[in-house]
Amino acid sequence: MHHVENGLSVNDVSVTYKNGHTAIKNASFVLPTSSITALVGVNGSGKSTLFKSIMGFVSLSNGTVEIFDMPIKQALKSNLVAYVPQSEDIDWDFPILVEDVVMMGRYGHMNMLRMAKKIDHDEVSKALDRVGMQSYRHRQIGELSGGQKKRVFLARALAQKGQLILLDEPFTGVDVQTEDQIMLLLKELKEEGKSILVATHNLGSVPEFCDRTVLVNRTVLASGMTRDIFTQENLERAFGGMLRHFVLGGSDLHEDDDARKVTVLT
Numbered sequence: 001m002h003h004v005e006n007g008l009s010v011n012d013v014s015v016t017y018k019n020g021h022t023a024i025k026n027a028s029f030v031l032p033t034s035s036i037t038a039l040v041g042v043n044g045s046g047k048s049t050l051f052k053s054i055m056g057f058v059s060l061s062n063g064t065v066e067i068f069d070m071p072i073k074q075a076l077k078s079n080l081v082a083y084v085p086q087s088e089d090i091d092w093d094f095p096i097l098v099e100d101v102v103m104m105g106r107y108g109h110m111n112m113l114r115m116a117k118k119i120d121h122d123e124v125s126k127a128l129d130r131v132g133m134q135s136y137r138h139r140q141i142g143e144l145s146g147g148q149k150k151r152v153f154l155a156r157a158l159a160q161k162g163q164l165i166l167l168d169e170p171f172t173g174v175d176v177q178t179e180d181q182i183m184l185l186l187k188e189l190k191e192e193g194k195s196i197l198v199a200t201h202n203l204g205s206v207p208e209f210c211d212r213t214v215l216v217n218r219t220v221l222a223s224g225m226t227r228d229i230f231t232q233e234n235l236e237r238a239f240g241g242m243l244r245h246f247v248l249g250g251s252d253l254h255e256d257d258d259a260r261k262v263t264v265l266t
């Protein structure tokens with residue numbers, strides 16, 4: 001079989017919104033298989049726009065996106081991409097049960113009538129188990145905490161069995177325990193060979209669990225192995241004057257009691 005090394009290849013992508021604002025200009029980076037990549041940048045730097053470009057939700061004014069060497073449409077059709085959106089992009093008042101949200105991950109595997117088969121129910125159950133949400137399966141999605149909601153959408157991605165997994169801010173508003181649980185799960189998925197892209201503000205956790213980093217600010221400033229990219233100089237370029245100090249657990253830069261958190265003064 002033809003071996004594809006990159007789960008995702010973003011080539012010279014630019015996105016200009018209808019109002020004329022160019023959110024991303026000439027961005028390029030790749031995501032190898034079996035890797036976790038952090039997508040890091042300040043608010044408004046274009047992280048969500050990049051995700052939307054990869055999902056085909058916005059049209060590119062320049063460049064191409066390839067997913068396992070396929071064009072976006074074909075990759076989406078082949079169920080290769082699982083997307084965990086930002087919580088703000090989800091309508092939490094929509095009356096739907098937890099198990100039905102996770103079942104949505106199976107739609108791409110069903111025929112047009114969307115009749116769930118045994119395998120679909122099994123995958124939903126397995127996914128709920130993996131994120132520790134089995135006992136909540138009959139709850140309305142709106143009746144969950146922020147961290148629980150995140151886990152349900154992660155379960156949806158698991159049930160979908162995508163090879164490229166995109167997570168937009170999965171750690172916002174979750175406690176440390178849930179954060180650790182999500183990271184552990186992502187590491188397992190990496191071991192299974194998946195390509196994972198995680199947008200995050202939590203710089204402190206990046207060196208610990210993301211082998212690669214893409215730094216963005218309206219374009220890709222730097223990308224590669226985290227140990228090469230996570231330099232004070234690069235981070236200052238990404239965060240500008242807003243980065244007064246950052247904290248890496250156990251490093252010389254340690255300036256804070258809570259080694260896991262980064263202080264970004266605005």
Ligand SMILES: Nc1ncnc2c1ncn2[C@@H]1O[C@H](COP(=O)(O)OP(=O)(O)OP(=O)(O)O)[C@@H](O)[C@H]1O
Binds near residue numbers: 022
């Ligand atoms: N639909 C849209 N139309 C016009 N401009 C937009 C649209 N969506 C986003 N933008 C602008 O594009 C820029 C990038 O936004 P984007 O949401 O990609 O940033 P982000 O890095 O995800 O930010 P955050 O960390 O705050 O979520 C911002 O200046 C934003 O105002």
